[in-house]
Amino acid sequence: MPKPYSNYTLEDLIDNQSFRKWVKDPDSDQSDFWQEWLYQYPEKADLVAQARLILTNMDEDIEDDDIIDVWDRITKTNNDYEQELQQINTPVTNTPVTNTFPIYFQWAAVILGVILTSALVWFGLQEEQISYTTQYGEMKTVILPDGSTVQLNSNSSIRYTKGWNSTQIREIWLEGEAFFSVTHTVTHQRFLVHTPQVIVEVLGTQFDVNTRRSTARIVLSEGKIQLNDIQKHHGSLEMAPGELVEVNKTIDTLIRRRVDPDNYTSWKQNKLIFEDMVLSEVATMLEDNYGFEFYFKDQEIANFTFTGSVSRDKVPLLFTILEKTFRIHINQNGNKVTVSK
Known part of the structure; x- marks a missing residue:
């Protein structure tokens, strides 16, 4: 029985052919699946970053079939690993040299470096997630760590990591509908709103996002925002105040038109x-x-x-x-x- 994606480890990601294809080509047909997977399991973001780092630092000539064998060697006990290194360093006379060692050595160096880096990230930067939810007929105002505000409409939820600093990307995951008033920071931090259909990127502005019924509807009240990861043939899209954009990845449609933003944000009043x-x-x-x-x-x-x-x-x-x-x-x-x- 295949292992559930929710239980994937670092090794599972690197062994997964679909994941490797996505890392090598982010615009491939695997993109939608892995973006949606990250949306469902945001706690796996660090794991994905580690796997991407390993794969992007590898020689492109390494065949996919070598990966499992490489992992078997890398994850041996310390004694076995030291014994292998000793055998590798033993002088050999009149023995043809293959390219196996460079492959294993390169993988080992990259993976060990990532493990050390990941340990610092895991123990020093790992943040708990904060979430807010509204019931039917309920509204709620949330003040984010940077001073930005989110007004949650009924039957909606947001989540984000606790304790933003002045250098990291400000990221929020939204389900339902919310109105954002984003504070501009002196360090020009990016502000990203993740939805299953699109990623909304902004510096400082006011906008409404509705993610219900497999469609993301974004209405911009003031400022300027950019929509990323829409569809392969649309790429990114920049919105102006008074515009509405609806994106449905399921049926691959995009609608853009002028509207009165007040009609879409009146629920706040x-x-x-x-x-x-x-x-x-x-x-x-x-x-x-x-x-x-x-x-x-x-x-x-x-x-x-x-x-x-x-x-x-x-x-x-x-x-x-x-x-x-x-x-x-x-x-x-x-x-x-x-x-x-």
Whole structure:
């Protein structure tokens, strides 16, 4: 039975052909898988960095088939390893010299160096992860170590490492929706927001990121941000204030258009604003933020277009407005909502 990716060790990564291909060519067809894997297991970032360092420092002529054999030799006990070194250093007369020793020696030097470096990283820099989560109908404001703020919408979560310093990259992993007000630092630190679909990079600005339903939607209020790791044929993309970008890697689509950012960030002011929004999208918004499950008995109703606003805590009032506006019936039973004529 194959070993679960969540249990992968340094040796497993180096032995993995897909991982080696990704390290050699970050734009390969393996990129999406390993980026998603890192997103799911951020605690493996140090392990990936070690494996990448080993592989990138190796001679490109080394065959993949040599790797497992090399690891068997490198991980022997100290006595066996010293015995091998003694045998290697014993003078040999009239014996053809193969390229096996240079390969093993090079691997050993690189790996031992990485192990020493990794020990310092592990014991000196290893940081605990901090996470914040909101429930349905709940909002929360989080102040980050650099003074930046994150306003979490309902049914959302963020996580980041504790104790940022003035030199490291500021990184956050987001699920759901959040509005970021990023502080500019004198050392011009990068600020990265990781989502399954895209990585948002920024120096100092305000923007909203929604990662629900396999789609990343980014709305820029002010400043400038860059989207990285979008799709192979799109590369990076720089956004200007008032722009919306939606990325869906599953179906390989990218939408970019001008919008009023206030319509997408009104939840911060405890308001729900709908502008020319079909009722199916209204239902989706309510499902994501309040945990409802909508059922339209007639697809024609789902395509009705609605413009209006209501307080976030006045969802029953919204239902009444929709009923009177479109002459429909909305029946709520717990979290089940049925819409009919």
